[in-house]
Amino acid sequence: MSGPFNPSENRDELADRLEHWQNPEPFDPGSIETMTAAQERYFQAPAWKLIWWKFRRHKLALISFWFLLLLYIAVLFVEILAPYELKTRNSDFIFAPPQSVHLFHDGEFVGPFVYGLDYKLNMETLKREYTEDKSKVQPIRFFCAGDDYAFWGMIPMDFHLMCPAEGGTLYLLGTDRLGRDVLSRMIYGARISLTIGLVGIAFSFLLGISIGGVAGYYGGWIDSAVQRLIEVVRSFPEIPLWLALSAILPVTWSPLWVFFGITLILALLDWPGLARAVRSKLLSLREEDFTVAAQLMGASPKRIIFRHLMPSFSSHLIASLTLSIPGMILAETALSFLGLGLRPPITSWGVLLTEAQSINVVELYPWLLLPAVPVIVTVLAFNFLGDGLRDAADPYR
């Protein structure tokens, strides 16, 4: 066997030696693409379902989500949840320390109760001293009639989730300089502090999406003008400018108008981040194949923007909105704390914290700092939620 190697000869020889086998089953060219039920479910799921599945894996974000949902539901019923009314004053108990809840008295189970407080003015140090009187057992009442209030400022009611015993007190987080219950005021404050974030973000959303949208859609000189404006606004130190703006609000305005004024002011410095995000998303999406396809098929610009472009970045938008709510809550707290934000008839956590402005007060009555706890917890929850949403925002990656 000399001479050149002949491949075809070789192959025929091999084929002759092997037994020929043929699959009798009918051949289905699509067999490679059939999927298990689980795969099918995954690939056919709509985008929002994918986002939810991905979001669910971020445990902290999920907990934050349920926590915030609960908080916002609670905000609807603050009058019922708070043991006292917002303005209830008790001049016998000024700067009373928090009362702790006990379950057993003299080794016997009596259910949740507090010991009554005895008040004495220490004539040497001139400090108010409160002591627990172990003989006064004041069981907490639940689902009871207590302070009168107007539910949502309209319906007169006196139903509370829990109230102090008849003739007793229930200051779980102490009282302030007018003898008002700190816990109740914190619960009422939640209504303002939590809504100011949402209202402010709504204003900022309107500004950001319209300005960013115009810049991103038209491009050209409008785009560069908006870019410059954003740069200028971002170079301002926020809090001093907020202070200056809120100093403009007339003193004669009613508290409600001040509330809206403050939210608008907060939004005025918050929109640039959002506008920038909208603009850059629009600019990049404009070049995508599906946009070109829609244009070629004759879709109007309006349809392209709202039907094709918006859905692809709305989840990013929601994530960045969530991440800027805590900034608003913190800013409102700081403004009110400095006395240039909301004013006393309206009660927010920041307004409550103005009571704890000086270190001397904090040393004597540390419980006045407690309204800061819900601020921190809420801000943390929004941060985690925003983190989770941002990770889940693009489920196809």
Place this chain on the structure above:
Amino acid sequence: MLSYLIRRILIMVPTLVVSSFIIFAIIQAPPGDYLETYIAELESRGEAVDQARIDQLRGEYGLDRPFLEQYAVWAWKLVQGDMGYSFEYQAPVTEVVGDRLWLTFIISLATILFTWIVAFPIGVYTAVRQYSMGDYVATTIGFLGLAVPNFLLALIMMHFLNVWFDVEIGGLMDAAYVDQPWSWGKISSILTHMIVPVIVIGTAGTASMIRRLRANLLDELSKQYVVTGKAKGLPPLKLLIKYPLRISLNPFIADIGSYLPSLVSSAAVVSIVMNLPTTGPMLIEALKSQDMYLAGSFLMFLSLLTIIGVFISDLALAALDPRIRLEGGATK
């Protein structure tokens, strides 16, 4: 580099003009002016109003003239270094402000240095040892640092320093040194009093800086060239420092731009709580009493501080990163 520098300066000028205009519009916006309040106050006390003095002030600052003209006068004087007249203190703003501007500047600078010194090692550590105990601890503290309002942090730190170490914090120096000539004792007293404000102001920024550096470094460490380097047997430290670290360092410089405004803001709030003689407390007072030129020059100074800070950080970034100075745009 030179053309980048010139372009950057040219951008800065209109920014300054626009921001000064906005500031002037804001301080002008409240109805009435300080002189009206002042006259009303004098009259209610039954004192004689020095009409000549009022007219002189009015004429000098053109309070009776149209808005744009007033702005032009104010801005022109500002360029010449004349910051106007404080009605409340009855003295030129330059005198009233005194050392406060310097102090604000020094505190901001110290806080930036603090942020860098703390954020750098922690950021690198958390990225290299991802999901380790230290990483979790740093992340938790970082999140808390972002969530706690800094005035609260100031109050809490003052409280505990008072209880544990019996140190009176607050104010810039011990009462004994006020109005004394400069000495080592005075300087060290100022330094010890600055520690707490710097930590308080820097916490939020440090937290976000750590997260940025960690994310950037993690991105970089998972790239193929790092894997290749590792496979070829580069020593781990060299593999970390040679390229990934250098690339992820960009936020340290670039973030000054977005960090400075928030830093200046929180410095203002913390100064009020801790009673530091910086611009913050006086700004609030001036805003409340409609002392417009005083408030305006504080606001102008603060935004000048941030604009120049951003300018410097852009220059540093351009010097470090050829992509920026050649393309004329920041790339992340």
